[in-house]
Amino acid sequence: MGFVKYNQKMPKSRLSLSGFTLIELVMVIVIVGILAITVLPRLFSATTFQSRGLTDQVQASLRYAQKVAIAQHKFVCADFSSIATNFLTIGATNTCGTSLVSTSGSGNYVLKVPSGITITPSTTKFSFNALGQPRSASLPDAAIATVTVTVTGDIARTITVEAETGYVH
Numbered sequence: 001m002g003f004v005k006y007n008q009k010m011p012k013s014r015l016s017l018s019g020f021t022l023i024e025l026v027m028v029i030v031i032v033g034i035l036a037i038t039v040l041p042r043l044f045s046a047t048t049f050q051s052r053g054l055t056d057q058v059q060a061s062l063r064y065a066q067k068v069a070i071a072q073h074k075f076v077c078a079d080f081s082s083i084a085t086n087f088l089t090i091g092a093t094n095t096c097g098t099s100l101v102s103t104s105g106s107g108n109y110v111l112k113v114p115s116g117i118t119i120t121p122s123t124t125k126f127s128f129n130a131l132g133q134p135r136s137a138s139l140p141d142a143a144i145a146t147v148t149v150t151v152t153g154d155i156a157r158t159i160t161v162e163a164e165t166g167y168v169h
Contacts, residue, residue: 051153069128077127117153
């Protein structure tokens, strides 16, 4: 065949060789292995998903309670001591005697707390007034400090209800 001149192109048979080297393949396998060891246990922990889900559910429930209080011009109470039987109640006074119907339309508004997850509120019972502001469950005109609810499972997640506006975040 002979030598290839500087300005000539290489034969096609030499250019068609392509692929990954053994070192590149081994490095990819090592990186995928490290990721599998560190990430997979976090993905398959049920407590993580249940804790986050309950946090979102409590936050949405408190926002719902505030919106119902504003829309119906009544007090809506959140009682964390009876979260599994009668979490949200509604009434003309801050004692809120009537159970709030669940969003599905049947039964009381309750939340199911999975095992291994705890809810710790700064105030066990409080209400939203007709303006959506959080108020003391015992005194209807008494403003309360910022309410915090901590949901603890894999990590502690905090929900805050602002004192003046009732903003839930």
